[in-house]
Amino acid sequence: MRIVLFTHSLVSCWNHGNAHFLRGVVRDLRTRGHDVRVLEPRDGWSRQNLRADGGEAAEAAFHDAFPSLTSHAYDPAALDLDRTLDGVDAVIVHEWTDPALVAGIGRVRAGGGRFALLFHDTHHRMVSKPEEMAGLDLSAYDGVLAFGAVLRDRYAAAGWGRRAWTWHEAADTALFHPLPGIDPGGELVWIGNWGDDERTAELHEFLLEPVRRLRLKALIHGVRYPNHALRALAEAGIRYGGWLPNHKAPEVFARHRVTVHVPRRPYVEALPGIPTIRVFEALACGVPLVSAPWEDAEGLFRPGTDFLIADDGAAMERHLRDVLNDRALAADLARYGRETVLARHTCAHRAEELLSILAELGATGTADAFATGETAR
Numbered sequence: 116m117r118i119v120l121f122t123h124s125l126v127s128c129w130n131h132g133n134a135h136f137l138r139g140v141v142r143d144l145r146t147r148g149h150d151v152r153v154l155e156p157r158d159g160w161s162r163q164n165l166r167a168d169g170g171e172a173a174e175a176a177f178h179d180a181f182p183s184l185t186s187h188a189y190d191p192a193a194l195d196l197d198r199t200l201d202g203v204d205a206v207i208v209h210e211w212t213d214p215a216l217v218a219g220i221g222r223v224r225a226g227g228g229r230f231a232l233l234f235h236d237t238h239h240r241m242v243s244k245p246e247e248m249a250g251l252d253l254s255a256y257d258g259v260l261a262f263g264a265v266l267r268d269r270y271a272a273a274g275w276g277r278r279a280w281t282w283h284e285a286a287d288t289a290l291f292h293p294l295p296g297i298d299p300g301g302e303l304v305w306i307g308n309w310g311d312d313e314r315t316a317e318l319h320e321f322l323l324e325p326v327r328r329l330r331l332k333a334l335i336h337g338v339r340y341p342n343h344a345l346r347a348l349a350e351a352g353i354r355y356g357g358w359l360p361n362h363k364a365p366e367v368f369a370r371h372r373v374t375v376h377v378p379r380r381p382y383v384e385a386l387p388g389i390p391t392i393r394v395f396e397a398l399a400c401g402v403p404l405v406s407a408p409w410e411d412a413e414g415l416f417r418p419g420t421d422f423l424i425a426d427d428g429a430a431m432e433r434h435l436r437d438v439l440n441d442r443a444l445a446a447d448l449a450r451y452g453r454e455t456v457l458a459r460h461t462c463a464h465r466a467e468e469l470l471s472i473l474a475e476l477g478a479t480g481t482a483d484a485f486a487t488g489e490t491a492r
Contacts, residue, residue: 116149116204116473116480119230121220123211124155125186126177127165128361130308130338132284132392133209133237134161135361138184139287139462140469145183147466149480154199156213157188164338168358180362191216196223205231205478207260207469210238214251221255231476235260237284239381241269251275257476260469263389264413280472283415284392285460286399290362293401293453294369302439303333304371304402306364306393309340313379319347320428321377321407325435327351336367368400372445373438375431376406376422388412395460398422398452403445405434415460421452 120137128134137153144151155162165173177184191213200206200223208220217234224232234256241248253259258278261267270279305322309315326333327350335348336359348355359367368374374397382389387410394416397404404422411418418424423438425431438445 116470116478117202118144118149118151118205118207119200119203120151120153121206121208121212121216122153122155122186123159123209124161124165125153125184126155126174127159127161129161129165129168129358131161133211135287135392135396136237136284136462136465138181139285139289140466141184142181142287142289143463143466144469147470153184153186154189154194155186157190159211168338169360173360176360176362180360196220200228200230203230204480205233205473205476207233207235208256210234210236210240210248210251218252221252225255231473231478232256233258233260233472235282236266236270237262239379239386241266242385243381248275249273258472260472263386265386265388280468281413282465282468282472283389283413283460284395285462285465286392286395286456288399288457288461288463291365291396291399293449294365297366297369299370299372300332301334301371302331303373303375303435304335304367305333305375305377306336306359306367307377307391308337309344310379311339313381314377315344317377317380317407321425321431322375323347323351323353324428325432326353328432329435331435331439334367334371336364364396365400368397368402371402373403373405373435375435376404376409378407378409383409388415390415394422395456399456399461401449401453403438403448404452405431405438407431416455417451420447421455422448 122137124131124134125137141151141153196219206220208217234253236259253275258280259270260280260282261270262282262284264281267279267281303326333353334356335353336356338358345355376394398421406422406424408424408426423434425434
């Protein structure tokens with residue numbers, strides 16, 4: 116099958132978690148024999164920040180870490196959609212794609228394009244900024260891939276897209292797996308962004324204060340940390356490691372004995388059942404996880420078995436102390452969490468789900484491969 120994916124970026128994972136997921140899905144689809152072309156804007160915000168943080172070496176590191184993955188960088192003003200979409204079987208358009216391009220792809224479909232066309236949403240803007248999403252023209256799209264059932268239901272209720280499916284994120288287990296040869300010299304690690312005050316109070320209650328009170332040897336990686344956040348980390352005795360390329364995360368997890376999950380407020384309040392992709396990735400690596408409260412509305416995991424839930428800061432402190440001092444508890448969490456990911460939440464599972472959805476839509480494979488084109492190198 117010939118599949119085209121429009122994403123914000125495959126090359127850059129700077130504040131762009133969808134790149135983690137997409138890399139694993141694309142690799143799996145290609146392993147199954149499908150011809151997948153990924154297109155990304157040449158100067159998207161994530162890629163621009165990647166260059167600013169790491170220079171040309173940061174882009175080169177992507178190609179070194181993922182030698183089988185390529186991305187075609189395009190200029191939105193010069194992209195020939197008729198040529199790009201000629202003869203393809205399926206097109207998937209991520210929600211960070213420019214609205215004019217979202218509409219343009221729909222016009223090609225409405226004008227006689229014979230490909231299945233899906234819109235892929237992995238953000239909370241549908242509930243936090245519905246006016247932005249309402250401006251998207253999805254009238255020619257066959258449906259929406261939403262990364263949680265509650266988001267799927269929002270699309271169905273709004274009548275945007277003809278159908279909607281739940282398509283959760285997952286762990287790329289070719290990359291995220293235990294590294295038993297590495298000594299976990301650190302105690303706690305958290306990989307995440309400070310963000311736009313969507314979880315500032317929660318980060319203080321469930322991360323900074325427990326670390327400070329327990330005097331843990333802790334490390335935080337992420338971006339968009341304002342000066343007041345950096346001061347708060349220093350006051351809590353936490354080392355700040357800055358931006359971390361995603362392919363280095365498994366080694367960082369392996370060097371620490373526990374991690375935490377602190378969901379953003381929009382997900383807790385309006386989109387229950389949707390964890391960050393870091394939950395899947397951490398559990399795949401076999402690192403024990405303690406989470407701030409969130410409702411696993413879809414039964415993705417076994418809370419209390421795959422990870423521990425802390426109802427407040429005091430409970431987080433207690434759970435972290437238990438995990439760090441009870442080797443059997445830590446081993447059970449690591450084993451059971453990874454067991455659930457391998458059984459249900461890998462990129463291979465999501466590739467199978469996608470192919471089933473495309474089959475529902477009547478997408479059929481073609482014998483011809485894509486012509487070789489300029490890649491994002």
